[in-house]
Amino acid sequence: MKFPSPVSLSWLSEFLDAKLVGNTGASATGINEIHKVEKGDLVFVDHPKYYQKCLQSAASFIIINQAVECPPGKALLIVEQPFEAYLKIVRHFRPFEGSDQPISPRATIGKTSYLYPGVFVGNQVQIGERCMIHPNVVIMDHCVIGDDVVIQAGTVIGSDAFYYNTNKNRASWYKRMLSCGRVVIEDDVEIGAGCTIDRGVSGDTVIGSGSRLDNMVHIGHDSVLGKNCLLAAQVAVAGAVELGNGVILWGQVGINKTLSIGDHTVVLAQSGVGGSIEANKIYFGSPAEEASVKKRELVWIRRIPELWHKIMDRGEQSGL
Amino acid sequence: MKFPSPVSLSWLSEFLDAKLVGNTGASATGINEIHKVEKGDLVFVDHPKYYQKCLQSAASFIIINQAVECPPGKALLIVEQPFEAYLKIVRHFRPFEGSDQPISPRATIGKTSYLYPGVFVGNQVQIGERCMIHPNVVIMDHCVIGDDVVIQAGTVIGSDAFYYNTNKNRASWYKRMLSCGRVVIEDDVEIGAGCTIDRGVSGDTVIGSGSRLDNMVHIGHDSVLGKNCLLAAQVAVAGAVELGNGVILWGQVGINKTLSIGDHTVVLAQSGVGGSIEANKIYFGSPAEEASVKKRELVWIRRIPELWHKIMDRGEQSGL
């Protein structure tokens, strides 16, 4: 999330009751979780295991729970509970607004776009020209829909991320990391019925132009689809995934979080992709392998009885 | 389902045109299907294979299609078609009500809870305090939502069970067992977008406090989730399943009906669990096995060609 205007670290240190170290005169232009940080951003870290990753990231300002050495030009905001500080900032700059009518008067909707009855459009949503939004679609606050986009019935754009801070010493183990990101649907995208596309936690979930999603496709927070991707029914893409251009995922494929899939790669139906995979290849299986390798494996499995009998026969012949 | 007040067996035997045997002066306090029976309950059975299970169950009163020996203190209601008798009782005590407005005036909704536009709330629904119900959510009659619950857009709470009486001698093979149970969502639960949670056939489907469900999760009738469970996107849990506390089901996992999963057990993505599994373990595969066993299997499969070549080489060397 970008702030409406740069926020001085001195104001932030007071707001968070934080000790400010390093480049104390600077201002932050936004806040992001570690997967999406850019120059000028705040980020937070509360476990020594991830200190270096955050300190060395693109983020300029680090909310941290221990005094460590500050990289040159950056600043630290030292607080006891960095996660709570993050939530406090998000709540302040993205307060809950609610909607007392189905189409927010603060949404911007292209005059040539058509919305069927039962559609919900949240605050600050932008919808381009020549879009077709089918009945009972839900588009939550701040999401951006390009031109020539079709969204079929019952689909939800901008649900909150399934992304939790875990602490098993609390009665309630999982505390939601508040979503302040968006969904951005580029031009000329078609989305089927009954899909769910989560907003970014702090950045954008993006569906690239020319992409086509079938029914009941789930896209997790902060995932980015390239151009002309094709996702068949009941595909699930977890959070912070990157799909290249022209990627094809056939029905019921599952993609694990924070991985990337190269351009033009095809994943066959029901496969489960657990790690990043290359461009221009075909994958199959759960866990997925290159389809040619996987198919050979299936042939080998069918030959096990033959193997067994060869061994048994020889055992008899050789007396072993 | 509990009756509004105890119902005398003599009234019931007249209502059902049943022959009453055993403890004829008693009253029933409720009716349940066999997986959920309690003391004071009616239950029904129409196949000799299940007679003993029902007669020996916690149920006090058995609707049955044959005169059998009645266990001491219990009573039998003998009718020709016990399933029809069950349906007649459910229809009488839980008649169809319908709703001519989206939010039933007979629902109870905490003043501090927020409902977006497009939400449907049925009759006798209870919603606690500080809940957030997103657009186009459907909560059907009699369901109970605790405090601090989040339900994201398009989710359906209290759909009817997928539970049928099968008889292939009828033109229509599958006759629905009418649902008279509820969904109970405990405090501090968060449910994603596009989920469906079926009500109990006669008992309660329960989502334990602290649990988190991602998008497009399906929970079948009468299933009970413990506290702090975590279910990722597109998980399907069939009917009458028991999940312990702190169970984690990753994306697209499927759980077969009427089984149990022990506390803190983790099921990896796309696995299919066909039978009950223990606490504190990690499972993988379809059918699921302990993940360490399954992973070793995958390694062994990759070694089949090596095995083959060893045998071939030896065959040549030994002349076999």
Added chain:
Amino acid sequence: MKFPSPVSLSWLSEFLDAKLVGNTGASATGINEIHKVEKGDLVFVDHPKYYQKCLQSAASFIIINQAVECPPGKALLIVEQPFEAYLKIVRHFRPFEGSDQPISPRATIGKTSYLYPGVFVGNQVQIGERCMIHPNVVIMDHCVIGDDVVIQAGTVIGSDAFYYNTNKNRASWYKRMLSCGRVVIEDDVEIGAGCTIDRGVSGDTVIGSGSRLDNMVHIGHDSVLGKNCLLAAQVAVAGAVELGNGVILWGQVGINKTLSIGDHTVVLAQSGVGGSIEANKIYFGSPAEEASVKKRELVWIRRIPELWHKIMDRGEQSGL
């Protein structure tokens, strides 16, 4: 799609700016894509690979991009871009209508059917008697619902097909083949919550009488289910599939496009069916095989270590 009345080829050739060859005095009674053509139909073809299939199909009139020999009694409409000609015809005879109210005044709804709040019913929809349509269900234009049908909350009937003309030389690779077909739900069908049933591209998607669908079931365009089929939660059936009578698909099964499944066949949970399968059998696995074969395979896989040790032992004993 049938035309409202027969359409003369001479009018069509002018409308499409096409060269007309063969039986030029005839009239077309409808238009269909190749999987659904009947006598009197128009069909289109734009690739030499499929010329013969279309020319020899049941279709009487072929929109084609090259002058070829015309089968006797048939006619050719020769145009540069047959796909565009198809789209032009569909747009003319099935123009976009939209709906400014949730229940179209041009729908026909049986007086004894009950619609909950939040339901959308499109133009020309027909709903029979004694149906129960739960909250927030969407039924798009032209769909037909029989008598005694239950459709649970949030389900979408008549979404557009996931069916595209692909051309990677365009900036946008996938151009939608406009759907002009319908969904036909026969009598006595029950459909769960959160399902999506796509309309036929040019023909009908049919759910046979007595069938039961659990929650989150997806049925692709032009697929036809027989009578008394049972589909458990999160099943996905792709386009142009034929299911016989009494077919059972357990949870999370996926069925590939344009195949057929014989009567009374059962596919076990999470299986993936890639080709047509026979009647009266049980299948399992992804890719699916007969369950007995698949289960034997799983046993053989578990015996690989034993095989390995046998070979190792003998190698030592025989000195190889």
